[in-house]
Structure formats: C-alpha cells, structure tokens
Amino acid sequence: MIFTDVTAQPIDPGDVLARVGAHEDGAVLLFLGVVRNHAEGRPVAGMRYDAYEEMARSVLAEIAREASERHGTERIAVVHRVGDLKLGETSVAIAVSTPHRAEAYAANREIIEEIKQRLPVWKNEQYLDGASTWVDGVTPPVPDHAGGAA
Secondary structure: OOEEEEEOOOOOHHHHHOOOOOOOOOEEEEEEEEOOOEEOOEEEEEEEEEEOHHHHHHHHHHHHHHHHHHHOOOOEEEEEEOEEEEOOOEEEEEEEEEOOHHHHHHHHHHHHHHHHHHOOEEEEEEEOOOOEEEOOOOOOOOEOOOOOEO
C-alpha cells in the first residue's frame, strides 16, 4: 500500500520503514534527507520548509504512484516535513520494498529526484551569521488547456 504525507511533526524513520515490506520482498530501502550543517560553503544553523500543503500532498501521492507503476511495487512510503528544522532532523523519508534490490534503489532514487523537481515545497536556509536565503527551486511546467505542458 502506498503511503504519503506532508507533516509539521518530526518524522520517525521507523514508522516510515514499518509501512513497507512483505514476505516476497528481498530488498527494503530507506532514504533519509537530513538538515546538514553547511550549504554552498556557508555554515547552516537550520532550515525552514514551507509548502502549498494541499497541492504538495497531491503531488507527493502522484510521484509515489508513478514510481509504483514503473518499478512494480505498491510498498512505498514517503513523508516530507514542513516547518522549522534543526541540524540533523529528517526533512524527507522514503521507504521502498521490492523483490530485488535494483527496483528498490531505482524507485527510491526516482522518488527523491521527482520531489526535488515537482513538489511545491520551498526551502529557506538559515545561516549561523543570522542571514537566511530561499533556495532556488525548479518551476514546474504549467499544463496548457490541451493537457500538455505550456
């Protein structure tokens, strides 16, 4: 069963991991994105993630469904955090289980890359010197009325 969420609560990796896995799976993979202490050569004190939460939930579910279809597993769990995070806190957790490791790695990688490209979540890096900056993101294409990208 695919599970996705956008939350202001701390992410428990064990809870995310517990949502995947089956007796036919030989691979269970957990990816954690965490707040690190530097970015672009500057010391980081923390991070803030803001989101258009209703849309983010929908897009995150779509990303997980697409990965599920391409990699042949519905045992996917993805949680993205919003709000203020401290160093070392988990900002995103992705768990995938599949019969073989290649599919688990491929699905997990696809999900994080698609999150970076498509998820309407914005990251504000907060530096030790008190300054902060919004990290440049990717502007997703806007569909035209015919259903294609404009």
